Amino acid sequence: MISAVGADLLEVKDARVEFGVQGGAVRALDGVSLTVNSGEIVAVVGESGCGKTTLARAVLGLQPLTAGSISIKGREVAGTSRGMAETIGMVWQDPYASLNPRWTVGRSVLEPLSLMGRQGDAREIFSEVGLDPNFVNRFPHQLSGGQRQRVAIGRALSLKPPLVICDEPTAALDLSIRAQILNLLKDVQKANNCSFLYISHDLTTVRFLADRVAVMYFGRIVEEGPTEDIFTNPRHPYTAALLESAPTLDRLMHLPEATKGEIPDPRSHFVGCRFAGRCPGVTSECREVDPGPTRENNVRFFCHHPVKTS
Ligand SMILES: Nc1ncnc2c1ncn2[C@@H]1O[C@H](COP(=O)(O)OP(=O)(O)O)[C@@H](O)[C@H]1O
Numbered sequence: 001m002i003s004a005v006g007a008d009l010l011e012v013k014d015a016r017v018e019f020g021v022q023g024g025a026v027r028a029l030d031g032v033s034l035t036v037n038s039g040e041i042v043a044v045v046g047e048s049g050c051g052k053t054t055l056a057r058a059v060l061g062l063q064p065l066t067a068g069s070i071s072i073k074g075r076e077v078a079g080t081s082r083g084m085a086e087t088i089g090m091v092w093q094d095p096y097a098s099l100n101p102r103w104t105v106g107r108s109v110l111e112p113l114s115l116m117g118r119q120g121d122a123r124e125i126f127s128e129v130g131l132d133p134n135f136v137n138r139f140p141h142q143l144s145g146g147q148r149q150r151v152a153i154g155r156a157l158s159l160k161p162p163l164v165i166c167d168e169p170t171a172a173l174d175l176s177i178r179a180q181i182l183n184l185l186k187d188v189q190k191a192n193n194c195s196f197l198y199i200s201h202d203l204t205t206v207r208f209l210a211d212r213v214a215v216m217y218f219g220r221i222v223e224e225g226p227t228e229d230i231f232t233n234p235r236h237p238y239t240a241a242l243l244e245s246a247p248t249l250d251r252l253m254h255l256p257e258a259t260k261g262e263i264p265d266p267r268s269h270f271v272g273c274r275f276a277g278r279c280p281g282v283t284s285e286c287r288e289v290d291p292g293p294t295r296e297n298n299v300r301f302f303c304h305h306p307v308k309t310s
């Protein structure tokens with residue numbers, strides 16, 4: 001699974017982003033390395049504030065790196081450029097905020113094409129994302145949340161980019177329509193054979209969708225591997241805690257056992273393992289030495305005392 005067909009599409013190498021804030025600096029990305037191969041769906045999962053959106057913005061070229069590099073098809077991402085629209089489609093969490101309220105949704109869906117000086121058929125795009133083609137003349141406020149997200153997905157795919165980034169695309173939607181949007185994402189990925197970088201705090205959806213999962217904790221990927229390995233045989237205690245708290249990460253915050261201990265201040269510069277303060281299996285080594293990567297088959301994790309293989 002890990003060596004999917006084709007060369008790596010996206011390569012993030014030791015990416016670092018620091019934000020200067022009062023009382024220090026937040027390391028939103030603290031050495032993130034990740035690859036996405038063509039045709040692959042890679043999910044990035046982690047609690048709010050762990051750096052997921054910062055990673056998406058960095059891949060889009062909207063967020064400069066403090067260190068490290070990001071390349072797409074071997075070309076380094078640096079600053080925003082029009083060319084990027086042809087390479088990456090973006091679906092944000094809130095479709096209402098990402099659609100111009102004064103434009104018909106038909107115009108919005110064609111915007112990327114017209115920016116590239118190209119023609120397109122909004123009605124055709126609407127059918128592809130399961131919308132009534134007659135909706136092209138409507139305005140965003142005349143559609144439901146799920147329909148607006150379909151418009152946003154149609155727009156992200158309009159240039160047929162090889163990579164689509166979805167940043168919590170169902171988080172703002174009613175529970176009842178989340179499954180529909182997930183099915184749509186799965187269908188359009190198959191139909192276009194593009195890659196997805198799918199960002200979520202919801203493990204359940206990730207299992208349904210992703211080929212590979214990367215678990216993020218305070219600016220760092222702590223475990224990454226094929227979806228089935230991560231779900232059936234988690235090696236990092238944080239991944240294990242997330243699985244126990246499924247289906248939602250909100251419940252993790254209230255778990256008494258696995259998450260005992262302090263949640264670190266995001267401004268702290270970690271000495272040792274960043275999960276040490278919450279880990280049930282912490283030792284003095286964990287508090288002193290930042291664990292390096294361990295590879296086991298196709299899984300990579302950062303932990304001195306991994307969860308025992310089942
Ligand atoms: N522009 C910014 N200025 C200062 N801090 C920021 C900025 N953007 C994000 N952060 C901080 O960086 C960390 C990661 O944020 P973010 O990438 O939005 O996380 P997520 O998307 O996983 O919730 C958080 O601690 C957040 O407060």
Ligand SMILES: [Mg+2]
Pocket residue numbers: 052053054167
């Ligand atoms: Mg976010």
